[in-house]
Amino acid sequence: PHEVSVLDGVRAALRGRARVVHVPGPRPDGPAPPLGHDACTDPRSGLPGVLLRMLDADGRELYAERRRGGRLLEPRLVPGAHTVEVSARLRPRTAGRWTLGVAGFGRMSLALDGRPLLAGDFPPPTDDPAVVHVNPPAQYAGADLAVGQDALLVARRELAPGTGRATVVSAAPPAPDAAASPAEAARAAAGADAAIVVVGTTEHGECEGYDRTTLSLGATQNALVRAVAAANPRTVAVVNSGGPVELPWRDAVGAVLLAWFPGQEGGDGLADVLFGRAEPGGRLPTTWPAALADAPVTRTLPADGRLPYDEGLHVGHRGWLRHTRVPAYWFGHGLGYTTWAHEELTVPPRAGAGEDVTVRVRVRNMGARSGREVVQVYLARPGSAVERPVRWFAGYAAVRARPGESVTATVRVPARALRHWCVRERAWRTETGRWRVLAGRSAGEVPLVADLEVVGPGSG
Incomplete structure (x- = not known):
């Protein structure tokens, strides 16, 4: 029914006690995020979210409902359904060149205020269920939007056998300058009593169905943490990931808090831990390297149809214990608010x-x-x-x-x-x-x- 962001949780916990200054950081590397309910309204009801419609081959409406966001992995299938349509009235808070997109397979189109932005046939390159049903690739187009001028975005995809029904509509504002964003965050941190900087992975870099090729959070996110920590030593880095990532700045921040994709109440839970109402109680179920190259095992691709498990039973912390390099954090590591x-x-x-x-x-x-x-x-x-x-x-x-x-x-x-x-x-x-x-x-x-x-x- 709702989702509490880290910012919302921090603001709620400090309401009436401290002023919270928020500076948006650079967008994580990867595709534009799906439309959120805070950035658009259903054009039919005017409520936050998007309008999902199922149409027949002649374009007649068979079914309609309001959804909270643009990530629709299993839209309701009704008899005679031919096309999935997702529409939303965008409410730009930033002027400039926006990136608008639709993800899915088959024949798809995207229009803004009745003006076509893209149209084409996009067949699936794989039958991998994780791609077809969970994380289909997106097609993008650019459009200039102005603050205070709503715009109607309409995305359509035709249904075809073997292509699933997953449809994702995205809209991303102009990306902040990669150098200006950390500098602005650093200026805010320098004037604050303490700083919280949030970084992490997304579903496009960490997902079931395919392997990650890197453990890096990306140059932009690492630059953000370094800039904030240099400006204020009382910096907590909140890392929202589902597995190990490289933390090259870990010794520069005051503390690192792992969020582990906490779910809809995550913001309130993280605020409880950050402000001492609850103690961080987790312990690492994996060993984290300082860099991927340090890990005992880095190659997992078969060669000529064979994948030798040369490490035998020396996996995880057992492999690290006979390794020549020391990890950043051992299996079982985790700190609380006492010693x-x-x-x-x-x-x-x-x-x-x-x-x-x-x-x-x-x-x-x-x-x-x-x-x-x-x-x-x-x-x-x-x-x-x-x-x-x-x-x-x-x-x-x-x-x-x-x-x-x-x-x-x-x-x-x-x-x-x-x-x-x-x-x-x-x-x-x-x-x-x-x-x-x-x-x-x-x-x-x-x-x-x-x-x-x-x-x-x-x-x-």
């Missing part, structure tokens, strides 16, 4: 092969406010008869403590975390002998170490 000391690790003196192992870790809240810590346990097997990682994730538990308080996390390490697959016997087996248990805050920070003796059936 912790890991004081003691207790493991049983011995455990039977095939049994779960209960590990206890005492931690102390060393900060000035209550907090939550995610205690992580890893395993290692020195001198193993089979190939193993340097260490590997085995279990975790979350604990809460008041300032100065110590608490004990109880972590159950499942028996399967100690097993290996015996190719010769075609069965799971557990090595007996000395194992190593490690505990800490991430795969790269495990200050506590203890030994565990694993014994076989009948051992005394």
Whole structure:
């Protein structure tokens, strides 16, 4: 029913307490964004959004409804439907040359105030469902718009077998100058008590159905963060992405907050975390490189029909642990609003092969406010008869403590975390002998170490 942006969430949280100055940053690299309900109105009702109509072959209306935006992946299919039409009355807030577009396949057209902008037949180059039904390519045209002068945009696409129904209508204002936008943001940041700069990926760079070719946020977004951080050291970079990205400016900002595509209430949730009403509680489920070239595995394209998995079981943090380069952030990393000391690790003196192992870790809240810590346990097997990682994730538990308080996390390490697959016997087996248990805050920070003796059936 609604979507709360980061700006809306910040303004609502600080209403009556502080003045929020907003400077638009450069548009992320990629296609123009779909029409939003705040930039247009349904020409029939006058309400925010667009008008979706299904027409028959003679252009007669079969169905109509108002939609909130221009991204229509599954418009309602009615008997006799021949054409999808999306119309919207644009309300330009910026004058100049706008980029208008329609995405889909088949015969499509775009008109502004009755004047044709583009028309043609655009067959799908692939049958990939992610492209056909989720992210079809767009066709663009330019048009000059003036502030205060509404314009009627009408997009049409004919339906044809194998082309889906996805129709996306976009309208982007003139792009801010790539150099002027960071400079303007820096001037605003220099006069502020604190700065929040929001960057991230979009559905055009990070989406199911195809691989990313880079982890970079792009030169324009990186320049924006650097400019703001140079102007104000009290800068928080909010990174809205669904996976690892390069953060070349991470040491220049005061803090980095990962948003992880938070959804319709994301703005309010992020404001709660930014202003201390809630503690950031997440921990990285992946290891983030400083640069893509640093990663242990960078090639995933088959050659001559074959893709060798040379890394074997050394994937993720297990691959990084034997790699020559250090990542920017380890698997399991994540900070909150207090600090912790890991004081003691207790493991049983011995455990039977095939049994779960209960590990206890005492931690102390060393900060000035209550907090939550995610205690992580890893395993290692020195001198193993089979190939193993340097260490590997085995279990975790979350604990809460008041300032100065110590608490004990109880972590159950499942028996399967100690097993290996015996190719010769075609069965799971557990090595007996000395194992190593490690505990800490991430795969790269495990200050506590203890030994565990694993014994076989009948051992005394």
